Amino acid sequence: MKAHITKAAPKSTASTVQPDSLGSILFNDPPALIGLTYLACLLMTGVFLGLIPAIIAKRKGYSFFLWWLFGGVAWIVATPCSILVANKRKRCIYCGLESPVARYCYRCVRYW
Numbered sequence: 001m002k003a004h005i006t007k008a009a010p011k012s013t014a015s016t017v018q019p020d021s022l023g024s025i026l027f028n029d030p031p032a033l034i035g036l037t038y039l040a041c042l043l044m045t046g047v048f049l050g051l052i053p054a055i056i057a058k059r060k061g062y063s064f065f066l067w068w069l070f071g072g073v074a075w076i077v078a079t080p081c082s083i084l085v086a087n088k089r090k091r092c093i094y095c096g097l098e099s100p101v102a103r104y105c106y107r108c109v110r111y112w
Contacts, residue, residue, distance in 0.1 A: 001004070
């Protein structure tokens with residue numbers, strides 16, 4: 001009977017990865033990278049949540065950009081403020097058109 005002899009494959013050092021180095025690559029990000037990722041997410045959230053009070057205030061006749069900045073910085077305060085702020089636009093008492101200039105109608109060409 002012949003004995004089966006198996007040859008072991010030669011080990012190459014280039015293809016082997018040490019478990020410590022793989023773990024450090026996957027799970028131990030540098031703290032600066034984590035901070036930048038958090039900051040980027042925070043800024044993106046502020047940009048999109050700032051649109052809500054800005055759109056509400058724009059419909060009432062106020063500056064979109066200023067309310068967008070206010071909403072991006074303090075969204076939880078800016079949204080109720082934009083809802084409660086008074087409407088700048090006035091309606092013509094003759095035809096009902098909303099006018100940005102108080103007491104002058106562009107359709108009727110009248111003052112009231």
